[in-house]
Amino acid sequence: MPILNRAAELQDEVTGWRRHIHERPELLFAVENTAAFVAEKLKEFGVDEIATGIGRTGVVGIIRGKGPGTRAIGLRADMDALPLTEITGKPYASKTAGKMHACGHDGHTAMLLGAAKYLAETRNFNGSVAVIFQPAEEGGGGGNLMVKDGMMERFGIEEVYGMHNMPGLPIGQFAIRKGPIMAATDEFTITIKGRGGHAAQPHRTIDPIAIGSQMVGNLQMIASRNVDPLRSVVVSVTKFIAGFAHNVIPNDAMIAGTVRTLDDEVRTLAETKLKQIVNGLAAAHGAEVDIVFNRNYPVTFNHATETGHAIQIASDIAGAANVNADIDPMMGGEDFSYMLNARPGAFIFIGNGDTAGLHNPAYDFNDEAISHGISYWVRLAEQRLGS
Ligand SMILES: [Zn+2]
Ligand SMILES: [Zn+2]
Numbered sequence: 525m526p527i528l529n530r531a532a533e534l535q536d537e538v539t540g541w542r543r544h545i546h547e548r549p550e551l552l553f554a555v556e557n558t559a560a561f562v563a564e565k566l567k568e569f570g571v572d573e574i575a576t577g578i579g580r581t582g583v584v585g586i587i588r589g590k591g592p593g594t595r596a597i598g599l600r601a602d603m604d605a606l607p608l609t610e611i612t613g614k615p616y617a618s619k620t621a622g623k624m625h626a627c628g629h630d631g632h633t634a635m636l637l638g639a640a641k642y643l644a645e646t647r648n649f650n651g652s653v654a655v656i657f658q659p660a661e662e663g664g665g666g667g668n669l670m671v672k673d674g675m676m677e678r679f680g681i682e683e684v685y686g687m688h689n690m691p692g693l694p695i696g697q698f699a700i701r702k703g704p705i706m707a708a709t710d711e712f713t714i715t716i717k718g719r720g721g722h723a724a725q726p727h728r729t730i731d732p733i734a735i736g737s738q739m740v741g742n743l744q745m746i747a748s749r750n751v752d753p754l755r756s757v758v759v760s761v762t763k764f765i766a767g768f769a770h771n772v773i774p775n776d777a778m779i780a781g782t783v784r785t786l787d788d789e790v791r792t793l794a795e796t797k798l799k800q801i802v803n804g805l806a807a808a809h810g811a812e813v814d815i816v817f818n819r820n821y822p823v824t825f826n827h828a829t830e831t832g833h834a835i836q837i838a839s840d841i842a843g844a845a846n847v848n849a850d851i852d853p854m855m856g857g858e859d860f861s862y863m864l865n866a867r868p869g870a871f872i873f874i875g876n877g878d879t880a881g882l883h884n885p886a887y888d889f890n891d892e893a894i895s896h897g898i899s900y901w902v903r904l905a906e907q908r909l910g911s
Contacts, residue, residue, distance in 0.1 A: 526841065527841055527896055527898075528902060528903070531895040531898040531902065534641065534642065535895050538635065538894050541561075541565070542630050542631050542634035542891060545603075545630040545633055546616050546617075546618065546888075546889070547618060547619050549618050549630075550623070551607060552664045553604075553664055553666060554659075555604050555659045555660075556581060558603045558604075558633065559603065559659070562585075562637065562657045563576055563585075565641075566583070566585040569640055569641045569644040569645075570644050571586065571640060571655075572588045573585070575678075578670050578673045578675055579659060579667070579671075579672070580659060581603075581659040582657060582669070582670045582675075583657040584656050584657070584670075585654070586652050586654055586679060587640060587652060587653045588647070588651075589649035589651055589909060590647045590648065591649060594680055595650065595680070595682055596652045596653065596680045596682060597651075597654070597905060597909060598676075598679075598681040598683070598685065599653065599654070599655050599684075599901050600636075600656040600658060600684060600686045601635070601636035601658070601687075602627075602632055602657075602661035602667075603658065603659055604659055604660055605626070606623070606625070606627060606883060607622055608624045608626050608883070609622055610624035611885045614888060626887045627882050628882065628889035629661065630889055631889030631893065631894070634894065635893075636655050636901060637655075638901075639897075639898045639905070640653075642902050643905055648906055649905055649909035651909050654681050656670065656675070656863075658859075660859075661860075665821065666859065667859040667860055667861070667862045671863060671866045676863075676866050682868075683830055683868055683869050684866070684868075685830070685870055685871070685872070686860035686870075686871040686872070687871070688871070688873055688874070689882075690873040690874065690875060691887070692876075692878070692881075693873060693874070694877060694878075695876070695893055696846055697842060697846040697847070697848070698841075698842055698848070698872055698874055698875070700834055700835060700849060700870065700871070700872040701826060701831070701850050701851050701853065702826050702828050702832075702850075703826060703828075705825075705826050705851070705871055706853065706858040706871070707758075707784040707824075707855045708783075708822050708861075709820045709856075709857030710791065710794075710817065710818060710819050711780070711781070711783075711820055712780060712781060712782075712783065712815065712818070713778065713779075713815075713816045714779040714780070714813060714814070714815050715777075715778050715814040716735055716776060716777045716779070716806065716812075716813050717776055717811060717812040717814070718730035718731055718735065718773075718775060718776065718777070718811045720775040721773050722772070722773070723771040726773060730810050730811050732766060732774060732777035732811060733766050733767060733773070733774070734809075735777075736764060736766065736779050738805050739801065739805050740761050740764065742801045743759050743761060743781075743801060743802075744759065745797075746783075746794050746797045746798060746801070747759055750793060756785065757785050757790055758782070758783070758785075758855050759798070760781050760782050760784075762780060762781045763779065763780040763781065765779075784855040784857070786823055795817055798815075799815055802815055821857040821861050821862070822862065823861060824860060824861040824864060824871055825861070825865070826871055827864070827868040830868050830869045833904070835849045837903045837904045837907055841896065841899045874897050876889065876893055
């Protein structure tokens with residue numbers, strides 16, 4: 525089955541919504557206007573129940589099928605933008621300098637609204653579909669907060685699915701894999717407390733810059749000498765802040781960065797080793813050190829059975845040749861991971877064609893993907909809810 529006729533008919537209307545949202549980007553949890561737009565559309569479609577304020581500014585719409593049953597599946601989109609200034613020059617470009625939809629969440633929200641409209645019109649399924657619109661995917665963990673607010677229990681959601689556009693993957697194609705598909709994104713901040721002094725009398729100091737430099741070098745041993753080369757880990761130091769003059773060794777230095785892993789065992793090993801290396805080097809050189817290690821988004825883990833359903837639906841729509849069912853995992857993070865930790869499900873990529881990359885100021889969601897995305901959502905809901 526190719527894309528659904530009705531999804532193709534919705535193309536222009538959904539494109540309008542997408543561009544409306546694109547012009548009005550909002551950050552993190554402060555997506556009040558986008559959430560209000562979503563809730564208003566759901567109301568217009570005759571969705572049975574609309575819950576707002578879940579995970580602060582998240583919205584859930586419940587669409588009941590014609591058939592009986594209490595089973596519900598969740599389809600999730602994200603609503604937030606990024607703190608970037610858009611350079612696309614498009615007529616519907618962001619109206620707010622310093623904010624833009626550079627990750628395509630405008631497109632995700634619009635496609636899920638399109639699916640909600642279709643499903644509310646047809647209702648060819650048993651039980652109910654929960655359309656989930658979350659805030660704060662780009663940091664803040666809005667997905668986590670929605671789960672903590674009891675969304676899964678409240679609406680009886682038994683399976684949950686997510687979708688993200690992928691620049692470089694042709695329009696009409698999908699990509700997915702069973703198991704880990706996106707990384708855990710942990711963050712560390714190391715404060716080295718040495719003893720400053722005259723740059724010409726280093727022997728009277730405890731030099732936090734010299735010690736910190738050894739830490740930066742030695743942290744690379746985690747990837748090169750601690751973790752099995754066939755398993756994945758990234759340790760990136762992204763900040764090193766110290767000093768203020770050519771002739772003064774400062775008291776302190778601060779180092780920060782991120783650790784990316786694809787399974788819990790390596791995640792824990794990397795954290796343990798990072799602390800050992802940093803504490804060991806500080807002790808060796810007489811400095812004090814403070815380490816803050818924040819476990820941020822967990823691994824986005826696609827459950828085998830549900831990934832099988834996703835592959836089947838994507839293949840029905842796009843043709844099996846247009847579905848990469850074993851894409852390499854990515855070391856970026858995604859807070860849909862919290863929903864997948866709460867319920868079985870799968871996260872799929874949809875082709876965005878030859879566009880600028882995500883988080884790039886020249887990026888724009890490709891509206892040609894809309895009918896493919898709507899078709900995927902609709903067929904997935906109808907198939908999983910047994911019509
Ligand atoms: Zn993003
Ligand atoms: Zn994103």
